[in-house]
Amino acid sequence: MARVLHDVFVFTTTLVLRIRVLGYWSLVYGYCALCAAAALLKLGWNLILRPSTTFRWGIRETPPACLSDTSLGTHCYVRIKESGLRFHYVAAGERGKPLMLFLHGFPEFWFSWRHQLREFKSEFRVVAVDMRGYGESDLPSSTESYHFDYLVTDVKDIVEYLGYNRCYLVGHDWGGTIAWLFAIHYPEMVNKLIVLNCPHPSVFTDYALRHPSQLLKSSYFFFFQLPRFPELMLSINDFKALKGLFTSRSTGIGRKGRWLTAEDMEAYLYAFSQPGALTGALNYYRNVFSSFPLSQNDVKSPVLLLWGERDAFLEQEMAEACRVYIRNHFRLNIISGASHWLQQDQPDIVNTLIWTFLKEGEGHKTHRN
Template identity: 85%
Template sequence: MREFKSEFRVVAVDMRGYGESDLPLSSDSYSFDSLVTDVKDIVEYLGYNRCCLVGHDWGGTIAWLFAIHYPEMVTKLIVLNSPHPSLLKSSHFFFYQLPRFPELMFSINDFKVALKALFTSRSTGIGRKGRLLTAEDLEAYLYALSQPGALTGALNYYRNVFSSLPLSQNHVRSPVLLLWGERDAFFEQEMAEACRLYIRNHFRLNIISGASHWLQQDQPDIVNTLIWTFLKEGEGRKSYRN
């Protein structure tokens, strides 16, 4: 946000189920249609009819779907380590379909074991030692996830994946920049390459050497430079500001 605020109005959103946004418990409240509509409502509430949209992981999935359903509202699409929704497949998705048990496993020892491993383990954590989350960062995540209903809200994104993704069988018509950490432990690099099959506009894929799934933490300067280059190409800031 600090990097791009000089030339853009930059807004970061706590999607439903995260941070201080609403935490509905019903999994039906997290349908991808509802999550995409949330983004549309936010953009319009802020007084815009289109935007440059940036998303990572689940945010990336919602960004892909938003660009599919509302192509006229996306000037440029930037996605970090999240494949086109038609390519989503992962064994851990099935585990999260179970009721209550995933919440129990994640909440053991006040959430600390699972969450700390997610961000710091050698296989799934942030790749560069100098970029690791501080104790204060981790405590902030622990606090947010420990609020009543917060963990269920986060897991409900997974619980809707199989019912909602058939809606994604369409192409993206916006220019797309896909940034991918070479050492992503969650998604294979071949999935990034395959995304070009679903783009009907300019598509640029940048594989960032040595970066993990958390590439914006691993290589923030490289990520920012690549985004700046993409934003300044072709359709630029003038069309965004309209």
Template identity: 80%
Template sequence: MARMFQSLLVFTGRVAHGVRVAGFWSLIYGYCLLCSLVALFKLWWSLVLRPTTTLQWHVRDCPPACLCDTSLGTHCYVRIKESGLRFHYVAAGERGKPLLLFLHGFPEFWFSWRYQLREFKTEYRVVAIDMRGYGESDLPLSTDSYRLEFLVTDVRDIVEYLGYNRCCLVGHDWGGTIAWIFAIHYPEMVSKLVVLNCPHPSVFTDYALRHPSQLLKSSHFFFFQLRHFPELMLSINDFKAVKSLFTSRSSGIGRKGRWLTAEDLEAYLYALSQPGALTGALNYYRNVFSFFPLSQKHVRSPVLLLWGEHDTFLEQEMAETCRIYIRNHFRLNIITGASHWLQQDQPEIVNTLMWTFLKEKKDKRS
């Protein structure tokens, strides 16, 4: 009787787990369908009302002059033996100085750190890498090649290749997510962590599930699960949607800071117009619902979290909640007037706050 009861409990548990899993994926793909229908309507509307709308785009063959600016650093390449991938990075500052490593977000590349490369090269070996699938780094074809564990391992391999066993790690957007997870899994390799407009992964997951407003702001996560269609929507009318991300009044760079110049914008379009570039960038999102279990969630390095007041993609309330996952000094600065792209539209403020944090000698407890 006891054995039968135990078997019944096990069976009930498995059924409940199956229902939860089915409900989880039904929610995801149901929301994907809704987002795709909205996008299809927008596409139809633009084609009907704007006959000049074109589904074509052109590949930029010649990089703009700003990408060849020697004041930003030297362009270098490294091939990692374990993954076989070649990575491109821009480095400045003397070798042997402490390593300050920058990880960019979507849909950016190393160029998003141009103001910081110039600023910190006097006292650090500054390195801004093109993450896998971006810029001049290799672009694996398989979607599974962009799983979080591979992206985190890339950072470890690059730090070791550069000849360091520790670094000050800086990440923005997707680069921030990778930076958080890297600091959790390799605490001995992160002396200080700076994250811009990206909450701790556990904070984001918990908050998004409980707040419909953040779920709506994250609707692109679901839309990007589709194949090919998001690439089309981002690239039609010569990347009009991408241009809007960087220049619109609601989400763009320069609300109360520096504007993105025409040449700067062309640099992003040059990188994203290369064959397969958009697919590589979107593959980060296509693995976002693949579980990457964290054996422990706490960060033991000192953390500086910088947040743009007018980020239209993330709720500001998540920033303060990150404090519960830090087992060291934690500092949060909300930058007034800054957008999601705060290191580009408010570089002077970002650099000043980073200098103050990096120069602190002792790790203060929260």
């Protein structure tokens, strides 16, 4: 009798789990279909209004001068033996000074940290990396290559290649997610953690599942699951949608901050017009539902979380909720009028807040040797 009850229990539990999994993926791909239908309607409307320009785009052959600005640092490359991937990074400041490592988000590359490279090179060895799939770093073609374990290991390998065993880690958007996870898995390698407009992974997961408003704001996660179509929609009309992320009234930079100059915008278009560039960036999203971390682990490093009040992609309530997962000093600064693109939108305020945080408590001078 006990055996029968045990078998019934196992069968019921397995069935419930499979139904939940089926329901989860039905929701994911059902939402994908809705997003695709909306994008197709938008594409059709563009074809009616601007048939001659809708499918106009092309590779930018010549990089703009701002990408070779020597005041930002030196362009370097490293091939990691374990993964076999080559990474591109821009470095400034004296070797031997404490390492400050910058991780960018989507759709960005090392250039998004230009204001911080200039600011912190006086007292740090500052390094802004093109993460795998971006810029001049290698672009693995399979979505499995963008699993979180690989992305976190990339950071560890780069820090060690640079000759350090600790760093001050700064991440924005996707780079913020990787920074959170790196601080969780390698706490001994993080002096201080600075995250811009990105909640702790557990906070994002819990909040999104309970708040339809955040699921709506994150609808692009579902749209990006589709093969090839998102690349098309981001690139048509000479990358109009990509430009809009940085310049539109709802999502863009510049309401109270700094506008992107024409040359700044051209730098982004140059980077993402290269063969495979959009696919590499979108593969972060295409792997997210199968590998998004649900870790409840806490962060032991001191944490500064900076948040743009006008972030169009993330609910502000998630910022305060991150406090639950911090086991050290936690400082949260919400910057009035700032957009999601915080380090480019309000660089002066961001840099000042980072300096203040660095000088608090143990401060960076404690670790200079």
